Every structure is written in C-alpha cells, then in structure tokens.
Amino acid sequence: MIRLTRRELLALMSVGAATVGVSGVGGMLYLLLNSGRRAAPEGTPPAPPSTPARPAQIKRIDRPPIVARADWGAREPDHSAANETGFASADNAEGWLDYSGDLRDVYRTVVVHHSVLYEQDDVMTMREIQTEHMDKRRWADVGYHFGVGRSGAVFEGRSLRARGTHVAGYNTGSAGVVFFGNFQEESPTSEQLEAGTRLINWLALWLELTHLAGHTEFNDWSECPGANLIYYLNALAESAGLARGTGGYQDPDDVLDGGIEESGESA
Numbered sequence: 001m002i003r004l005t006r007r008e009l010l011a012l013m014s015v016g017a018a019t020v021g022v023s024g025v026g027g028m029l030y031l032l033l034n035s036g037r038r039a040a041p042e043g044t045p046p047a048p049p050s051t052p053a054r055p056a057q058i059k060r061i062d063r064p065p066i067v068a069r070a071d072w073g074a075r076e077p078d079h080s081a082a083n084e085t086g087f088a089s090a091d092n093a094e095g096w097l098d099y100s101g102d103l104r105d106v107y108r109t110v111v112v113h114h115s116v117l118y119e120q121d122d123v124m125t126m127r128e129i130q131t132e133h134m135d136k137r138r139w140a141d142v143g144y145h146f147g148v149g150r151s152g153a154v155f156e157g158r159s160l161r162a163r164g165t166h167v168a169g170y171n172t173g174s175a176g177v178v179f180f181g182n183f184q185e186e187s188p189t190s191e192q193l194e195a196g197t198r199l200i201n202w203l204a205l206w207l208e209l210t211h212l213a214g215h216t217e218f219n220d221w222s223e224c225p226g227a228n229l230i231y232y233l234n235a236l237a238e239s240a241g242l243a244r245g246t247g248g249y250q251d252p253d254d255v256l257d258g259g260i261e262e263s264g265e266s267a
C-alpha cells in the first residue's frame with residue numbers, strides 16, 4: 001500500500017504529469033485507488049477522476065473554488081436556537097463557540113459525512129441541509145463546515161471560526177465535510193470525489209491536520225458516511241497525508257480556555 005507523507009505528496013505533485021503520467025490531486029487519487037486496494041462494494045464506483053495538468057513546481061495547494069454562503073442563499077446564524085442557545089461558556093457547553101487564536105492550534109481532524117437527503121440540485125441540497133439543521137434540529141446554523149455536491153461544487157457551511165455540530169462529543173477541533181447523497185445506496189460521483197479530495201488536501205495543509213475519520217468512527221451508532229463513501233476514505237486520507245481514525249481528537253481542556261465542555265450534538 002502506498003503511504004505518503006505530506007512532503008512526499010507535495011514533491012510528487014510538483015513533479016507533475018510528465019513523470020508519473022497523472023497530475024494533481026485527482027491524479028493522486030487515481031494512483032491511490034489503483035495501488036492494490038480491495039474490490040469495490042456492491043455497484044460499480046465511478047471511474048477515478050482525472051484533472052488537467054498542473055504547472056510544475058507547485059509548492060502549496062491553492063484554495064479550491066468554494067461557493068460562499070451569500071451565493072447559495074444561506075440564512076444567518078440564529079443564536080436563539082433551542083438546541084444551540086447563545087454562546088458557549090462553562091455553564092453553557094452546547095452554545096455557539098467561536099475559536100480564538102490560530103485555527104491550526106484547534107483543528108486536528110476532518111470528519112466526513114453524507115447528507116442522506118438530496119434535493120433537485122446541489123444548491124437546493126445545501127439549503128435543505130441548513131433548513132433541516134436550523135428548523136428541525138434547532139441548531140444555530142448548518143452543522144458542517146463544508147458541503148461537496150454531486151457536480152463537484154464545494155459550499156461554505158458554518159464558519160471554520162466556529163465549532164461545528166456534526167459529531168457528537170467530538171466537535172471541538174473537528175472540521176465537518178458533508179458529501180451530498182446517501183452512500184449506503186449510491187456511489188459518489190467522480191466530480192464529487194475529485195472536489196472533496198482537493199478540499200481535504202487544502203484543509204489538511206492549511207490547518208496542519210493530522211487525521212481523517214468517517215463520522216461512524218466517532219459515533220458507532222451511525223452508518224454515516226455510508227459504505228460506498230467509506231470505501232474511499234483511506235485513499236482520501238493518504239492523498240492528504242493524514243492518518244485514518246479518531247486518534248487526533250484533543251480534549252477540549254487542551255484546546256479551549258474557560259472550562260468549556262464538548263458539544264453533544266451530531267448530524
């Protein structure tokens with residue numbers, strides 16, 4: 001099995017298409033998916049993504065295109081929400097928590113989810129996820145930090161400055177990324193896998209993450225993100241130079257000031 005450090009990944013990406021015959025993050029995913037993994041689960045997964053050649057000597061991963069909240073019609077956070085009322089404190093663990101200081105000191109893990117629901121297109125799906133989280137779960141905002149649509153569009157969710165609401169008991173320092181679809185029943189599209197890989201590679205380098213986990217690894221009563229997306233998580237982790245699993249989680253006392261406890265909510 002190929003095991004790449006971040007340094008090796010960057011070196012490989014900077015070599016580009018001429019040497020390895022593939023390029024960019026999509027190319028890395030192609031390499032990883034074709035390096036002796038087990039067979040795909042029921043149903044045929046999409047062909048590995050391919051990307052246009054990247055110029056040589058790229059030393060960092062550019063921020064991928066992300067649809068801003070204003071551009072998908074996001075509602076503003078509601079700090080009177082019943083299950084995420086006000087702001088977090090020692091007496092209000094479930095309140096909204098804005099991280100202070102350098103986000104690299106807070107985030108360790110990216111947690112991957114599926115939405116289960118899907119509306120007529122990616123924009124409507126992102127809106128529906130926010131509606132469900134705000135109007136049914138009664139949270140202050142959408143619980144995830146990013147959404148990845150079937151088309152490959154990436155959506156800005158809750159600000160990364162704020163603690164997410166997506167993995168019960170382990171939200172502190174966990175960036176939440178939801179892929180649109182029900183991956184117990186369907187497979188992610190190649191555009192979606194490619195966009196998600198770019199997003200997670202960028203987050204991993206920028207935030208100096210250490211781990212990638214599927215939601216079910218933290219909350220074993222959940223099937224999220226579904227078998228047909230879980231199938232790709234080792235490749236996603238390896239392409240971003242991340243270890244797989246829950247080992248990166250830090251006790252909130254080591255991350256936060258003021259004795260604020262963990263949020264118990266999950267999506």
Ligand SMILES: [Zn+2]
Nearest residue numbers: 113215224267
């Ligand atoms: Zn989930």
